[in-house]
Amino acid sequence: MNRRVFLKNTLGSLLAFIGISGGTYYYSRNIEPSLLKISEETISSPRINTAFNNFKIIQFSDTHIGFHYSLEQLQELANKINLQNPDIIVFTGDLVDEPNHYNWDSRLTTILQSMKANHGKYWIYGNHDHGGYGTDIVHDVMEKSHFHLLQNNHVSVEQGGSTIVIAGVDDVMLGKPDLDATLQHTDPNLFTILLAHEPDFVEKTFSYPIDVQLSGHSHGGQVRFPFIGDLYTPAYAEKYVQGKYILNDEKLSLYVNSGIGTTRLPYRFLCKPELHVYTLKSQMS
Template identity: 30%
Template sequence: MPRTRLSIKPLSRRRFLISGATLLGGLLAADVTLRQPQALRVERYAFHTAKMPANKELRIVQLSDLHLHKPEKYHERIAATVASLRPDIILLTGDFFEQSRNLEGVLTFLRTLRAPSGIFAVQGNWEYWARLEGENLRRQFTRANVTLLINRRRDIQIRGVALSILGLDYPSSADQVSGLVHASSPDRFNIMLSHVPAFDHQRLDGRIDLILAGHTHGGQIRLPWLPPLYLPRFSGAFVAGFYKVGRNGTPLYVNRGLGTSALPVRCLCPPEITLFRLMAPLPTKPSPPGIPAKTSAHASTGKTPRL
């Protein structure tokens, strides 16, 4: 029986490059749609303020932009990670879902979160677009032990430390910003929650100690050395991380969020859980005789190494 000789035609350079590019493109597409959107990262910050007594620390976790379609293992991992951070309070800065029919899924997720001193939230633009009436949503969130603040302030005490959580609704007017700011007390550490980072910062009057926002997703799709390809309206010049805003340089932190919107893709922009450790000011070096030690009326921020 004659043998059949197998003939393998060598790849041309052109076919080799096309095949390689196709394979690389497929791997990249899988990475930005399957792995990177769930490559959860914890960002840790030490926030030093004169409103904290020495030898005390409060642990605050911020979550933002969940955009939950249906509960998944990813959301279980988020809840487990939050629990491992041992937060005193959890603060949520909006965009929980995109359609009102996801409400039960969102409530299911919220019930998995635990914080001994409470969970507080504000609405985002997707709640507004879904035409979810604020007071009804507030009642629904109460079922999940979450306090939804609609241009309201909530005062709490944690181990003798006085805090005020001020929730700025979406959308908000300059007068609403002013009203909320003037509801703050200088004797308390005042944290303002706003879904969008761009609002009338000139109305802050130096009365807010820390602002937490989301909305931008950190750009969601980033390329090395380039600015974000797209930022949603009301992002302003803010992308992610710490900024100073208003006449008095109030610290504003913009969270990259946990979900995706428009496209189920993240590229070089990992989803984020943020832990803030509220602490007393760092010790200052002794000043030379006759020169008083330099002090600041405002809190300072410093990122701690990731543990």
């Protein structure tokens, strides 16, 4: 641990202790985790055909149902998603916190089914989906909920005679991500969005004809403080933690969603749960 990291961790721990030992504890435990932030982003590119102008994609991630996030809260989220009238919904992993300990309820499938999108619903595995012997269970629930799995593969989405590509890789930590297989038989000239649970995977994405990567996993740090930022993020979410990054000579945009639920500790501070709404815009003349 270098000096900078040591000082950050020490100061962060001190601030966390002071804050949580006061009124901040109640806020971070009982209030902020329910304050959903809707982040609206415009994605523009000359590779987007005018047929996709105002095409709306909604991303939600890291619900971690069962760890202080209930089915009633998920139903509220579904209602808010449907109010956006999305063309596509993408879920970027970690549905349930501990699949092998979760009391699976048919209401979960019903709620996920209720989410509506004009051009389909897609999802990828997160590390918690593969963990705890949950791979097959989560797959079954998502399939019954009409979410299409992207596990080292892609789909072509067509509108007005034009096409964009939505691709997804397997989880980095517990799966076997393979970008070559994912993009096999795709047209490199088409606008391409990649779903990858872990944001730091973007450093492999650089070498491929991908325009946008959508990720989760980091929870934005969950607990953040002014001047020092996040106190902790998991492996493969250490460099790219929250928000938008422009990379690879502006050829690639990475968006890191702060997630819906919590994990490890049931707190959020200066890091509200987040729903992303992306609107595509053409730069074609």
